[in-house]
Amino acid sequence: GAVVSQHPSRVICKSGTSVKIECRSLDFQATTMFWYRQFPKQSLMLMATSNEGSKATYEQGVEKDKFLINHASLTLSTLTVTSAHPEDSSFYICSAREAWQETQYFGPGTRLLVL
Amino acid sequence: QQQVKQSPQSLIVQKGGIPIINCAYENTAFDYFPWYQQFPGKGPALLIAIRPDVSEKKEGRFTISFNKSAKQFSLHIMDSQPGDSATYFCAASKRDTGNQFYFGTGTSLTVIP
Numbered sequence: 619g620a621v622v623s624q625h626p627s628r629v630i631c632k633s634g635t636s637v638k639i640e641c642r643s644l645d646f647q648a649t650t651m652f653w654y655r656q657f658p659k660q661s662l663m664l665m666a667t668s669n670e671g672s673k674a675t676y677e678q679g680v681e682k683d684k685f686l687i688n689h690a691s692l693t694l695s696t697l698t699v700t701s702a703h704p705e706d707s708s709f710y711i712c713s714a715r716e717a718w719q720e721t722q723y724f725g726p727g728t729r730l731l732v733l
Numbered sequence: 734q735q736q737v738k739q740s741p742q743s744l745i746v747q748k749g750g751i752p753i754i755n756c757a758y759e760n761t762a763f764d765y766f767p768w769y770q771q772f773p774g775k776g777p778a779l780l781i782a783i784r785p786d787v788s789e790k791k792e793g794r795f796t797i798s799f800n801k802s803a804k805q806f807s808l809h810i811m812d813s814q815p816g817d818s819a820t821y822f823c824a825a826s827k828r829d830t831g832n833q834f835y836f837g838t839g840t841s842l843t844v845i846p
Contacts, residue, residue, distance in 0.1 A: 624776075652834075661822060661836045662777070711776050720765040720832045724776035 621645055622714050624725035631702055632733055639697045639728045641712030647692040648714035652722060653685070656709045668695055702732040736760060737825050739837025746813055747845050754840045755807045756823035763825040765832070768797065768808050771820045771839075780808070780821075813844045 621644040631637050641651060650669050654662040666682075668674040668689035676682045684706075686698040695714075699706055709729055713722035738757045746752045756766075764785055769777035783790045783797045783806065790797045794811040810817055823837040 622776075650832075659839075659841075661838050662834075664833065667833065709774075713776075715832065720826055720828075721767065721779060721782065722832075722834060723779065724769070726776045727774070729774070 620721075620723040622648075622712065622723045622725040624712055624728050626728060627726060628729045628731075630731045630733065633703055634701055637699045637702055637730060639699075639710055639712075639730075641695045641697070641714065641725050643693045643714040643723070646714075646716050646723075648695070649692065649717040650715045651689055651695040652713045652715070653687060653695075653697050654711045654713065656711060656727075658709075662711065665697075699730065702730070704732045706730065707732045735838070736835035737823060737837045739823050739840060741840060742838070743841040743843075745843045745845060748814060750813050750844070752810050752813055752817075752842055752844075753807055754821055754823070754842070755805060756825075756837050757803075757805045758825050758835075759804065760825070760827070761804070762827045763835075764828065765826045766797070766799065766806050767824050767826075767834075768795070769822045769824065771822065777822060810842075813842075815844045815846050818842055818844050 623642045625640045653665045656662050665680045666674045666676045668687050674687035689695040711727040713724045715722050767782035768780045770780050771777040781792045781795045796809040799806045821840045824834040826832045826834050
């Protein structure tokens with residue numbers, strides 16, 4: 619149980635284009651989903667928290683107009699990187715949590731490379 | 734400000750050894766402490782978690798020791814195997830911030846055959 623999927627697993631795009639990453643909870647209802655960014659050999663950096671049906675809460679320094687988050691259902695959240703630039707290249711990981719639970723279950727991550 | 738401090742940064746042990754990874758925190762409001770294992774290019778996977786009302790929790794070869802007064806907790810891996818070679822992250826959370834996780838900086842473990 620508690621499986622979270624992400625799609626795509628890897629994406630390469632040209633600078634200036636937008637990329638959408640999907641995060642799905644496969645066997646539970648995720649009232650809250652989190653989006654993280656991870657640089658090589660570093661810890662996970664929380665970008666934003668999204669509750670189903672509400673606007674996402676972004677961490678300080680994360681541009682909400684650049685990283686658009688939608689959490690329209692209890693099993694799906696999407697992160698759209700708009701007008702991507704090479705400095706946006708990174709490993710993006712989502713996690714999901716059920717209501718009233720502390721545990722976060724992580725997706726396998728999406729490797730984004732912006733050329 | 735790093736809310737959770739993790740050490741060591743890297744660790745090398747022989748197969749069968751018992752690596753110990755330590756984490757410390759300052760905020761006494763934290764009430765949930767999970768450990769995650771991450772392999773290269775993969776997402777973190779939950780290993781084991783503890784709440785502050787117990788001092789030790791064991792699941793298979795993984796044990797968490799928790800010292801509430803010292804505000805420290807540690808992960809012990811019994812009979813370590815080469816397949817345990819991965820990066821390990823501790824984390825802490827509290828309910829009043831929506832259970833947001835504060836992660837440690839990670840420990841890269843290598844188990845030599």
